[in-house]
Amino acid sequence: MANKAAPDASRRSERSRRAIFDAALSLVGEVGYDKLTIEGIASRAGVGKQTIYRWWPSKAAVLLDAFTAGVDEYSTQGLPDTGDLAADLKSVLRATADEFNDPVFQAPYRALAAAGANDEELSRTFVARLMEPGTLVYVERLRAAQEAGEVAAGIDVRVAVEMLLSPFSQRWLMRTGELTYDYVDTLVDLVLRGLRPRD
Amino acid sequence: MANKAAPDASRRSERSRRAIFDAALSLVGEVGYDKLTIEGIASRAGVGKQTIYRWWPSKAAVLLDAFTAGVDEYSTQGLPDTGDLAADLKSVLRATADEFNDPVFQAPYRALAAAGANDEELSRTFVARLMEPGTLVYVERLRAAQEAGEVAAGIDVRVAVEMLLSPFSQRWLMRTGELTYDYVDTLVDLVLRGLRPRD
Amino acid sequence: MANKAAPDASRRSERSRRAIFDAALSLVGEVGYDKLTIEGIASRAGVGKQTIYRWWPSKAAVLLDAFTAGVDEYSTQGLPDTGDLAADLKSVLRATADEFNDPVFQAPYRALAAAGANDEELSRTFVARLMEPGTLVYVERLRAAQEAGEVAAGIDVRVAVEMLLSPFSQRWLMRTGELTYDYVDTLVDLVLRGLRPRD
Amino acid sequence: MANKAAPDASRRSERSRRAIFDAALSLVGEVGYDKLTIEGIASRAGVGKQTIYRWWPSKAAVLLDAFTAGVDEYSTQGLPDTGDLAADLKSVLRATADEFNDPVFQAPYRALAAAGANDEELSRTFVARLMEPGTLVYVERLRAAQEAGEVAAGIDVRVAVEMLLSPFSQRWLMRTGELTYDYVDTLVDLVLRGLRPRD
DNA sequence: TATTAATCGAGACGGTACGTCGCGTCTTACC
DNA sequence: GGTAAGACGCGACGTACCGTCTCGATTAATA
Incomplete structure (x- = not known):
């Protein structure tokens, strides 16, 4: 071939x-x-x-x-698990916001996200190498929380993570808003509101 | 000048x-x-x-x-309001999924989203002309629901809409998953779970 | 086509x-x-x-x-005809020797002669545009001499001109000898020796 | 060094x-x-x-x-000397014409002649290794004829050989005419016309 | 007969030029 | 004055070869 x-x-x-x-x-x-x-x-x-x-x-x-x-040098080592899910998510997402606000990081990341939109092959690699690992640690953390009873059983954890990360990425990619700590906190709180088990 | x-x-x-x-x-x-x-x-x-x-x-x-x-020919005329919020959102989002799955629509939309990532000026126009109008109708529908007491007071409706639309767009743009009716329904349900007023 | x-x-x-x-x-x-x-x-x-x-x-x-x-600026205006064939040929050929010894002339002419050897199309154009006109004036001069009885009837004038010009060009192209006035004179004399009518 | x-x-x-x-x-x-x-x-x-x-x-x-x-395999062994100078020259030159008309021979020979035009060093080697040996046998044959009184004393034999071989080579290199037996014969006859001793 | 050093096939490397494509500007002739 | 057409200066494309270089693997003179 x-x-x-x-x-x-x-x-x-x-x-x-x-x-x-x-x-x-x-x-x-x-x-x-x-x-x-x-x-x-x-x-x-x-x-x-x-x-x-x-x-x-x-x-x-x-x-x-x-x-x-x-x-690759930051070998992803999983999200912290202090027992306080909201705090854990906020802390990591705030760090990510800092990273996305760093000009050195922006240019190549934006370029790759954009190039991926028109090039399926590239897009798959981009997702697999750069986005997927970052997403997985959230999935794992939520799964752990679900087992601990902090997150309602039956919830599709994958979709829950999308609800958290996609608004964040989208804001940044489309420049529809700033990635502030306030925004991050609001987002985490609203997402978690939907995940908590009903009494 | x-x-x-x-x-x-x-x-x-x-x-x-x-x-x-x-x-x-x-x-x-x-x-x-x-x-x-x-x-x-x-x-x-x-x-x-x-x-x-x-x-x-x-x-x-x-x-x-x-x-x-x-x-522009589809002049946006607001979301339906049948009184059933979940049903209204699902029906419109399903229609949007169909649109995003249409090849004729895909090429230019992807191209513009991508071009916007590297061109701030273009990005603003793209958002204002194509994304904002579509977003606003959701915002209005949720605001109405909030006034009707179906959505908890104090919730940032704008962020709520992002939680609904961004995962959807992101999936499509990055090709991380199919835009099926099932997906749409799951997403709407999970988002609404977080919006409902507590007893 | x-x-x-x-x-x-x-x-x-x-x-x-x-x-x-x-x-x-x-x-x-x-x-x-x-x-x-x-x-x-x-x-x-x-x-x-x-x-x-x-x-x-x-x-x-x-x-x-x-x-x-x-x-092209030197529009070729025919060989002089003073009645003295040998003198006429020598004078023009000496001038040509001067030209061929001029470095400014050499580089492009050599290059074209060489390129023509490997490119039939180019070669034809080169001959037609640069060599043929120069050759023709010799042919005409000899033809005139032939009519005047200075050159034996029955001689192929074209071949006679080749006998005069080719050794000259060849020497120059292959660098097998200098193009001196002595050489030119010797060449003209020897060629004419063969052209003269027998008693 | x-x-x-x-x-x-x-x-x-x-x-x-x-x-x-x-x-x-x-x-x-x-x-x-x-x-x-x-x-x-x-x-x-x-x-x-x-x-x-x-x-x-x-x-x-x-x-x-x-x-x-x-x-090199044809080790040059001198021109035949049957006593008939014209016949000897024609026979060898006809053979050379055949060789120059052979496609296998043409490509490299043309290429080398051309390359030599722009490369003095190469040109000298080309002449010394390929042209000179062939020329010398003619020079020797004419010298012999001169001693035998068939060629006028005082004639520059080297120039005479050029008058014979250059028109031939030039025709071929510049494609100004075919190398036919007729042409060869005409050329030899006309050259010899100029070499013969006067009565 | 084993040692050993140079040659060998292979091909990656830093370069230069190829001939093509598209950019954005400009000019011409037409309407 | 807007238009279709397209030549222009320019710059990048992706390819082909250049001549140099580094790799084992032969391989042929010497020990």
């Missing part, structure tokens, strides 16, 4: 790979995604264009790898 | 305007947003490039106008 | 055409034919690459036109 | 050398000189690129060696 002879990954230059990531991330911050070019990345990385084309199919793929490589 | 002499809109060719919209919408469906070009639109519309550049600043703006022109 | 829509020559930019010629001729002198590039010409001429590709199929064609445009 | 460590010729792979020659000659016939590439030769020869770069400085040099190796 593969008609392009796959290059030999064992001979790949680690130095070039890193330089490409650095160049891609810094450039996307400086000029924006639309004006980000493969030539620009290659030139800043001190690398031949072919070295990029050899290993990635598109600038979106480069950026996704670059961004992922930078993010 | 305006150094670009504003064109005289009264002499504008309506035939060209329409042809450009048709060309833009059909092309974005055929080749996708990334491969949609001004030259392509002009050529299919049988129009000079300058005629496009004279009236729009970018291909995104053309597409936004084209799409809006097509959508 | 023409599958490429021919561009509209009436809208062609004369200024660009000239700038391209100048750039091509100066560059071929500076860097040689092999390192002459379309990009280089475009860049020096202050012209887009496409403007070159629109009007010429190859760098050889550009150079041929550029060179021809420069040469 | 030599900063490039000279490779050790004694360990050289004869099999590779031959494969490179075969590949170069067949490729130049198939795709022409301009599209002949080192990578293409290496690939067809089943050889690493470095093996070519180790032993030759350019594709022209490879081709020259390849062609020379093929040609």
Whole structure:
């Protein structure tokens, strides 16, 4: 099926790979995604264009790898469980708000979310590598709360997490509002209001 | 101060305007947003490039106008109010799901959502022209329900609507799940669970 | 038959055409034919690459036109006919030797002769536009001499001219010897020796 | 002083050398000189690129060696001397015409002649290895004829040979005419007309 | 006959130029 | 003055080769 002879990954230059990531991330911050070019990345990385084309199919793929490589370092270690569900959710979501408000983070993340909208393949990878892990820790925390009786049985935890995270992401992506601590708190409280078991 | 002499809109060719919209919408469906070009639109519309550049600043703006022109025909007339809030929300959201599942609708809408992520100006227009009107009718319906005592007082209705619509949009945009009637119903039920007044 | 829509020559930019010629001729002198590039010409001429590709199929064609445009100014006005055939031939051939020894002339001419060897189409144009006119004046002069009885009847004048001009060109092209006045004189004398009528 | 460590010729792979020659000659016939590439030769020869770069400085040099190796087999053994100078010259020149009309011979020879025009170094080697030996046998034959009194004393034999061979080569290289037996005969007769001693 | 150092096939690398596409501007002729 | 048409300067695309380089794996002179 593969008609392009796959290059030999064992001979790949680690130095070039890193330089490409650095160049891609810094450039996307400086000029924006639309004006980000493969030539620009290659030139800043001190690398031949072919070295990029050899290993990635598109600038979106480069950026996704670059961004992922930078993010992977926070190995996600699950949400805190202090027993106070609302407090736990608020604390983590506030931290996420800080991150989403950080300009360095914004440019590549926005670019990838946007590119994903028009490229199904990319979108799947984006979700699987960047969104899914973050979502799962919420799912687990809610599941634990459900077992502890803090969340009503029978509730679809997955949907509950969407109710929490999607408004947050959407606000940010569409710029329909600021991601303030107040907003986060309001959102968590309203979501939890719907999850609590009835007396 | 305006150094670009504003064109005289009264002499504008309506035939060209329409042809450009048709060309833009059909092309974005055929080749996708990334491969949609001004030259392509002009050529299919049988129009000079300058005629496009004279009236729009970018291909995104053309597409936004084209799409809006097509959508404006459903003049939004408010949500039904049968007295059964859950039923009203489900019925409208199911209809929206059908719309979002329609391929003709998808390509331009995805394209615009994506383009907005990297273009703040465009994003504001997109939200104001396409998303805000749809959101408002939900806000009004919930406000009415709140006054009728079906929704707890003190709840931020705006946030409540986000909890309903964002998971829906997000699923679709990121392709994290299908927009089925089941999903819609589950979502409405779970959101309403949190809105109901406590005994 | 023409599958490429021919561009509209009436809208062609004369200024660009000239700038391209100048750039091509100066560059071929500076860097040689092999390192002459379309990009280089475009860049020096202050012209887009496409403007070159629109009007010429190859760098050889550009150079041929550029060179021809420069040469066409000497409208060939026939060989002198002083009655002394040997003197006439020597004087013109000496002038040609001077020309061939001029570095400005050499680079493009060599390049074109070489490119023609591998490109039949180009070769025909090169011969027709640059070599044939020069050859014809010799043919005419010899024909006149033949009618005057200075050259034996029955001699193939065309072949006679080749005997005169080819050794000259060949020496130059292959660098097998210098084009001195002595050489020219020897050559003319030896050729004429074979042309004279027998007693 | 030599900063490039000279490779050790004694360990050289004869099999590779031959494969490179075969590949170069067949490729130049198939795709022409301009599209002949080192990578293409290496690939067809089943050889690493470095093996070519180790032993030759350019594709022209490879081709020259390849062609020379093929040609060297006819060890030139002097022109026949039957006593009839015209007949001797015609017979050899007719054979040469056949050779120049052979497609297998044409591609590399044309390519080398052309490459030589723009590369003085190559040109000297080309002349010395391929043209000079062929020329010398004519010079010797004419010298013999001169001593036998068939050619006038005092004639520059070298120039006489040029008068014979250059028109021939030039015709072929520039495609200004066919190399027929008739042409050869005419040429020989006209040249000899000029060489014969006067009564 | 085993050692060992250079050559070998392979192909990744930093580059340059290719020929094409589309941008946004400008010019021309028409209506 | 708006329009269809399209040439222009420009910049990026994705590809092809350049000549250099680094890898084991032969492989042929020497120990």
